[in-house]
Amino acid sequence: MDNWDEVRTAYQVARMGTVSGAAEILGVHHATVIRHIDAIEARLGIKLFQRHARGYTPTEAGEDLLRVAQATEDQFNQLVGRMKGRGDDVSGELVVTSLSSLAPLVVPVLSEFQRVHPDLIVRYLTGDRLFRLEYGEAHVAIRAGSAPDQPDNVVQPFITQEVGLYASRDYIDRYGKPSTIEDFANHYFVSTDDENSRAPFSRWLRQTVPVERITFRCTNNFCIREAVLSGAGIGFMARWEAARDPSLVEVIEPMPEWFGNLWLVTHVDLHRTTKVQAFLTFLKEQSKSWLP
Amino acid sequence: MDNWDEVRTAYQVARMGTVSGAAEILGVHHATVIRHIDAIEARLGIKLFQRHARGYTPTEAGEDLLRVAQATEDQFNQLVGRMKGRGDDVSGELVVTSLSSLAPLVVPVLSEFQRVHPDLIVRYLTGDRLFRLEYGEAHVAIRAGSAPDQPDNVVQPFITQEVGLYASRDYIDRYGKPSTIEDFANHYFVSTDDENSRAPFSRWLRQTVPVERITFRCTNNFCIREAVLSGAGIGFMARWEAARDPSLVEVIEPMPEWFGNLWLVTHVDLHRTTKVQAFLTFLKEQSKSWLP
DNA sequence: CAATGAATGTTGAAATTTGCACAATGGAAC
DNA sequence: GTTCCATTGTGCAAATTTCAACATTCATTG
Incomplete structure (x- = not known):
């Protein structure tokens, strides 16, 4: 069954009983319909219709095709309905x-x-x-x-x-709050383990703080948050993230270049x-x- | 869904994941496949595939079409099987x-x-x-x-x-057996009621026997047989039919022009x-x- | 019984589709 | 990074399909 359009044509002819009627529904010329029927019959080697002057009467095979193609058309219509519906609403x-x-x-x-x-x-x-x-x-x-x-x-x-540099209140109590960037060299930092991280604040940290002061490194942002909360060091966190936890202290004023x-x-x-x-x-x- | 061939093309693309693969299976050029996909998507106003350099990935709508068209192909294959089977054997x-x-x-x-x-x-x-x-x-x-x-x-x-002129044994016993055609005028005949019957023996009877001697007329062949058997008169019967009943007597030798x-x-x-x-x-x- | 109308069937011209050649793209392997 | 390979995308000629117009057939109707 190599040509589904011919099946569709044969289906309409079987449904209508005439070539002309099928042609009108299909929106094509009746000669086209005749050729489609001839083609599909020749390819299958099976007569689908008995031809007479008053129209085409389906043979048993034609009746079978009618049933199958009827179901197919229903399926296709439902498919289009689903697709259109899916296009128009949110589902x-x-x-x-x-x-x-x-x-x-x-x-x-x-x-x-x-x-x-x-x-x-x-x-x-x-x-x-x-x-x-x-x-x-x-x-x-x-x-x-x-x-x-x-x-x-x-x-x-x-x-x-927007990110900021945060430490836990515990950490501040123990090590103090750095007042200037120069003071960073005496503190402990929490950051990503990825040395190639292209996040602007990561790069800024690598350039600003001696690598040996980044004493807690992990691959996962949640770990960084947990590490900062537990006082492991000073680390970058999104401002919205930090705002959720009152025990966090903003170490210095955020710099736009971090963002x-x-x-x-x-x-x-x-x-x-x-x-x-x-x-x-x-x-x-x-x-x-x-x-x- | 006006073009079932395009559905079939889209189906193969969804199945294969590539335009080239679908084109090979369908036995058409890959440009044709691309144009079919573009056409059906434009007509439906729905994207069926996401295009990328490694092939076509079906969207949700494309997946839906894949399922429906898969079922359709199965149906068509079964249909062909039934039709071919019906063509080859006697059922x-x-x-x-x-x-x-x-x-x-x-x-x-x-x-x-x-x-x-x-x-x-x-x-x-x-x-x-x-x-x-x-x-x-x-x-x-x-x-x-x-x-x-x-x-x-x-x-x-x-x-x-092959037909012959028969009478029942009862009839012969009562009226005798006509020896010549001239003798027919003194006998009773059973025949069809249709004056226009084109059966050769009917015409021969109408020409040979006076109409008033055709005393028993009916529309149905079974009735003629019953009438002859019951002795209503002499009538035409098929030889195979007469052979089944030993009480029947062949009145005269059959003439080929009756046949x-x-x-x-x-x-x-x-x-x-x-x-x-x-x-x-x-x-x-x-x-x-x-x-x- | 002739006229009518609706259907099929056939032919050449037009329109559409298809195939081919080639370009461009992007991923994978080395 | 560079090459290779599979894939998509596009313009143009060829093949195919379709359309339009006619001829034909056959049942119906007045």
Whole structure:
């Protein structure tokens, strides 16, 4: 069965009983219909219709085809309905990925978004590796760093990630609070284990503080937070993150050069879909409350 | 969903994940595949695939289409299997029509044929009106008279219907047996009520015997037989029919001009099918035993 | 019984689709 | 980093399909 259009033509002829009627429904010339029928019969080597001057009467095989194609048309119509519906409202899956450190911000938004759209299934992917939009692994990505520049991706600025240098009250009580940057050489610092981290505050720390004073290093942002809270040293944290914990003390006034930008990235093929757009506007709206 | 071929193309792309792979399976150029995908997406206004350098990844809608089209292909393959199977062996329906007077001959043949092909459903149509092959009302017709000459029908000579003039022994005992044709004027005859009957023996009777001597007329062949058996008069019967009843006496030697030909007629579209051919050869084989 | 109308069937011209050649892209391996 | 390979994307000619107009057939109707 190499030509589904011919099946469709034969189906309409079987349904109508005449070539002309089928041609009108299909919106083609009746000669086309005749040729389709001749072609499919020749290819299968089976007569589907008995021809007479008053029309085409399906043979047993033709009746069988009629039933099958009827079901097929129903299936296709339902499919289109589902696809159109999916295009117009927000349902199905929404797959979002970000750095795991943003989870405390993103998860409440996703949760609320799901509550607004009960038909939606939310998948939030965080992990070591980057989930790739171009393979359909995610619909929306929240990325950090300099503006990504992939041709198939639609990138828009999201927020500026404001960070500060924090220590726990315990730490201040024990070692004092550094008053100047020069004083940093006498303190302990918590940072990422990745020496190539391109986060602006990481680079600033590497340039400003002697490496031997970075005495606690880990790969995961949650660990850094825990380390700072437990008094292991001074470390960078997002301001919104630090604000949640009253035991944290801002060591020095934040410097704008620490701040990095976050970007909202979508694949160009999905960017215009209602679902993705709905989520993007929702996300931007919610994020306004993240900064004072 | 106006173009089922494009659905099929999209299906293969979703299955393979690449345009090239789909093109190879479909036996078309990859440019064609790309154009089909573009066309169906444009028509539906829905993205089915995310394009990237390593291939096409189906979106949700694409996955949905994949499932539906997969089922469709299965259905079509099963359909072809059924149709081919039906073409190659003898099953389904076999619809035969004839003059009702031939039933005693035809029914045993049909019965035996059905026994040889247990999957077959036999429908034997006899009735006042002619069942028409060109509307698919029957697959095979056994017709009498001069060779039918319809363009869509395949006609082949079947047998010569040999008839004779019979009377019951009762009748002979009562009225004697006419020795010559001239003697007919003193006898009683049974015949059809149809004055326009074109059966050769009917015409011969109308020309040979005074109409007032045709004293028993009926529309049905069975009635004629019963009338002759009950001694109502002398009447024409098929020789095979008369041979079954020992109480019948052949009044005079049969004349060849009484005999009419029977024809096997099939619609041209069905004539070459295995089922019809199998029945025709079976019927001809069996009919050899009808004549001595 | 002739006229009518609705259907199929056939032919050449037009439009659409397809195939081919080549360019461009991006990932993977070395 | 460079090369290789598989893949997508595009312009143009060729092949195929489709359309339009006619001829034909057959049942119906007045």
